[in-house]
Amino acid sequence: MTAPMRLPSQPGEVIDRTVPLMFGWNGRAASGYAGDTITSALAASGERVFSRSFKYHRPRGILTAAFDDPGCTVQVGDEPNVRAAHRRLAAGMDVRAENAWPSLKYDVKAANQLVGRFLGAGFYYKTFISPQRLWPAYESVLRRFSAGGSMSVDARRGDYDKRYVHVDVLVAGGGPAGMAAALAAADAGASVLLVEQEYDLGGHLRYGGAAELATLRELRDRVAAADAIEVLTDSVAIGRYEDNWIAVMQRTAAGVAERLVKARARSLVVAPGLIERPYVFAGNDLPGVMLSTGVRRLINLYAVKPGLRAAAFIANEAGDAAVEDLRRAGVQIAHVADARRGTGLVHATGRGGLRSVRFSDRTVEADLLVTAVGWTAPTALASMAGDRPEFDPGAARFFPTVAELPGGIYCTGGLAGDGSLDELVGHATAVGRAAATRSRVGVAPLPHDPHPALFHGPTDGFVDLCEDVTSKDLATAVAEGYDGAELAKRYTTSTMGPTQGKLEVVNTIAMIAELTGRGIAETGTTTWRPPYAPVTLGALAGRTFEPVRYSPMQPWHSAHGAKPLVAGAWIRPDHYGDPAAEVRAVRSGVGIIDVTPIGKLDLQGPDVAKLLNLLYVNKWSKLGIGRVRYGAMCADDGVVFDDGVTGRLAEDHYLMSTTSSGAAAVWEWVENWLQTEHPEWAVHVTPVTTSYASINVAGPKSRELIARVTDVDLSPDDFGYMHVRTGRVAGVEDSVLWRIGFTGELSYELHVPGAFGLHVWETLLREGADLGVRAFGVEAQRILRLEKGHLIVGQDTDGLTRGFSAGLDWAIKLDKDDFVGKPELVWQGERSDHPRLVGLATVDPQLVPPEASQIVAGGEIVGRVTSSRMSPTLRRSVCLAQLADRLARPGTTVNVRLPDGRTIQARVTDGLAAVDPDGKRMRV
Amino acid sequence: MSEPDKKPLARSPIAPALPVRVVDGWEVSAARSAAPLTLTDVTPLAKVSVKASARGPAETTIGVRFGRARRIDAGDLVVGSGPGEWLVIGGIGSAPAMTEHWRATTAGAGELVTVLDLTHGRAMLRLTGAHAADALSTICAIDLRDSVTPDGTAFRSSMAALVTDVVRDDVGGVRSYLLHCERSSGQYLFDAVLQAGAAFGVEVCGLTT
DSSP states (O other), X not given: OOOTTBOSOOTTOOOEEEEEEEEEETTEXXXXXXXXXXXXXXHXXXXXXXXXXXXXXXXXXXXXXXXXXXXXXXXXXXXEEEETTTSBOOTTOEEEESSOXXXXXXXXXXXXXXXXXXXXXXXXXXXXXXXXXXXXXHHHHHHHTOOSOOOOTTOOOOOEEEEEEEEEEEEEOOSHHHHHHHHHHHHTTOOEEEEOSSSSSOXXXXXXXXXXXXXXXXXXXXXXXXXXXXXXXXXXXXXXXXXXXXXXXXXXXXXXXXXXXXXXXXXXXXXXXXXXOOXXXXXXXXXXXXXXXXXXHXXXXXXXXXXXXXXXXXXXXXHHHHHHHHXXXXXXXXXXXXXXGTXXXXXXXOSSSOOEEEESSOEEEOSEEEEEOOEXXXXXXXXXXXXXXXXXXXXXXXXXXXXXXXXXXXXXXGGTOOOOHHHHHHHHHHHHHHHHHTOOTTOXXXXXXXOOOOOBOSSOOEEETTTTEEHHHHHHHXXXXXXXXXXXXXXXXXXXXXXXXTXXXXXXXXXXXXXXXXXXXXXXXXXXXXXXXXXXXXXXXXXXXXXOBOOTTHHHHHHTTOEEEEETTEEEEEESSOXXXXXXXXXXXXXXXXXXXXXXXXXXXXXXXXXXXXXXXXXXXXXXXXXXXXXXXXXXXXXXXXXXXXXXXXXTEEEEEEOTTTHHHXXXXXXXXXXXXXXXXXXXXXXXXXXXXXXXXXXXXXXXXXXXXXXXXXXXXXXXXXXXXXXXXXXXXXXXXXXXXXXXXXXXXXXEEGGGHHHHHHHHHHHTGGXXXXXXXXXXXXXXXXXXXXXXXXXXXXXTOBGGGGTOTTTOOTTSSOOTTHHHHHHHHTOSOSOEEEEEEESSTTOOOOTTOEEEETTEEEEEEEEEEEEXXXXXXXXXXXXXXXXXXXXXXXXXXXXXXXXXXXXXXXXXXXXXXXXXXXXX | OOOOOSOOOEEOSSOOXXXXXXXXXXXXXXXXXXXXXEXXXXXXXXXXXXXXXXXXXXXXXXXXXXXXXXXXXTSOEXXXXXXXXXXXXXXXXXXXXXXXXXXXXXXXXXXXXXEEEXXXXXXXXXXXXXXXXXXXXXXXXXXXXXXXXXXXXXXXXXXTTEEEEEEEOOBXXXXXXXXXXXXXXXXXXXXXXHHHHGGGTOEEOOOOO
């Protein structure tokens, strides 16, 4: 691909001509240089059309040659909506136009222009309102016309990172004022974060003349030498929140796709410069119509000739400079219309690109029209801080109201006023110095220079080039009563496109003001809200941090084929291949299970028993040293909250266990009651869940196995059921041995200091090899406990299950003076209409109703299956269920509705336990 | 009883970088690094919790307030980890002696004081280097500048979405942080810090004694 529009070397050019880059453009080979943007490379090769417009599919070209260029959004690989006037070229890029079919040049959707009068303001609401039933059909057609690129669900762009920054001063905008403010703040001793949306610092100086470039070099050198200034380029402050919490989007960051910087600054200096405003006239969207700043960027930064024959409509010095740049670049100047002298611009015409321009006094042939009619002050960050900008008709732009700015917010540069470069730098220096000390001392306001108020010509044109909103649409909106800025904005979607009003807002307001006969100041602005610039969803989502927890025995589990079970943050072994065999091993011999996640709280102090009496529904005053008791906790409403066992290790020392999932909540619960209700109680609570590796050794041979690895006396008389001992296990001191269990078998729970967990686990397997010991997982444990009829809080109960509905009648001691939940449990205990936890046996023993299957009677839901499994021990299904009281009598037959629609029958069993209901096996 | 004769081996929750060696019964990494930013698993260090009332007599005895950390004569680091809570960090295997010491030291305080060995319950890392704070700033929202969190600062915060206790404990004038969390999440925190430090050239360094 040749580059007929590439200019010779320019003094401020950012391209590196020694690094040519090849890329693809709509399937064709294209080339450019390192430092080029996608559009500058294509423009150098003579391309003028880069996209089709949102609604009418009109061809669009370069307008601003910067990030917010509405006509330069493209697809790059599988990344949609890339700002091609900003994104730097990379070798091998596959760049394609969006929103055009079959091609960018011949887009059949451009037929929309033929029915344009039906697609005006509010056409959705008017056209598709009835018949309502056809909306799905309308929608499917409309979706085919929607703008934007496409992406694969498999697209991967790497991590979206996040970073926290705390600085004294954050300067938003790295133009001359921003750099000067940053330098002054740093000189005053402040740490500074300087944020610039372009790839380089400098603002408009980058595409200025020799004097501007000299100033640029001097300021850049000083910034680079200032250790206290951190510079983020290709980054934009997208939002300001309470107390100067500022979100900065870092688009280019090493090693990551994008980074969201969450900055907290004592002071915020807003120095974004000014945004050049387009002019509204017929044909203002034709490729070849550009803003003066766009022309200057193309020529001076990228050495690209914007056109061959230019016309200009200018009203300020920026326009003069653009015309001068064009002359220097060898562009033929067909005509310069100076609005300051009263010349008007009527319309532009062309097909696929600009051909001619009609001024009030002549018509000229041109392929480039430069407009320079005024500026928009991006007051967004100041507005987010509470400022209400005011319109100065003499200067024809809005200014922040400095008196309204809260402490710690400063404005400088073109946003604050006008002046020579030296005057702007002087103001910024004073602002930076003040920001460093969070004062307003020494900051004199900048003057507002007069500027002609030029918003639109005598013909209708596009007000919002992103959304294809015309001046006629605004007139329609006002005529239909949407005559306020916010109303008209929403009705027409003007200012709601990807540029978010930066180019369109003032023209929109000016037209509404004119149509309603109100002034611009009276009409006011729309509201600037974060984000100031478009942000990818990936950046907002950020990195996903999901902490996980492993037991000390995890390496063994992984090495032995354990299927992982995600249980909250814990990763647990669900089984090792055959849970039924694991169950049988426990019932017939001995098995070991890793139960480390069981919550453990170390309780010490003379008032522990009072605490236990308060939190558990049963009694604790007489628990002897070395004894263990089961306890259930209810919340104030009597709903079962957690359960577990607590052992008394010494006179004032207890060890409480909780459910695995409830460990953190119980700790908070205990601390809450101690700190808010009974601060006078002397109790210290320390979570020790992971201080211990916990192993349950279960099965008729468990005593024999444990005896091989401990010096603790295990004889039933000395160490009976529901007792606890401390001692040495597998050579590990300070271990805790509990004679408890969840399986219904003789079992011991070993709590050993965590770092020795793997050692003890492997020792048990080695020492018990001749006993047939095998590891079992959570699934086998669930089957075992279900066979035994033990409930699981949260599985067999829910957020409404009070104590008596959980089968805890035997544990609830209403004769205690008080405990949490007692009033509600007293109330429940006096009634008989609450659900009951029951055991169920299906009439067909081979049917296992899935958990959550409904139990129905007389057309009503009367309960649900809470737990169900096929029992390897009994070779039939075993279930627990929550069931209406009237059906809970043992022997009652109930109907269970399966998810597939079938109904099966099951009988209520006598008690919850299906295996060893008398508890003889675990008490041996 | 026929107690197994194999000597117990204590292991950190963090897989040690090779090669490994055993120090005082703990398996530790013997890897060495001269990188400007290093991450070391210091889980084997003794960690003893002391609890008393906030601003009570024991606090006067201990002499370290909430949010601060200070080395005492024995070289142990006393961290004011919460109101009325301290964590004392000492050498490998010193937990029993430390426990006895602090029980004796606080015995006359006239209030309930609980001293508990938490060595096995906590994973602990040390991140050392001039860019340590920069690395942590990608996973922790706290202001790590000297003016806010100077050497000797202790706080609890979210680090990569994990509750983590942080102690600024500079080593030889070089910025250094001790990070500790529940043992079970030690590997997760280690990996998160390692990733956070990647941009600054972090390397794993084994525990030196």
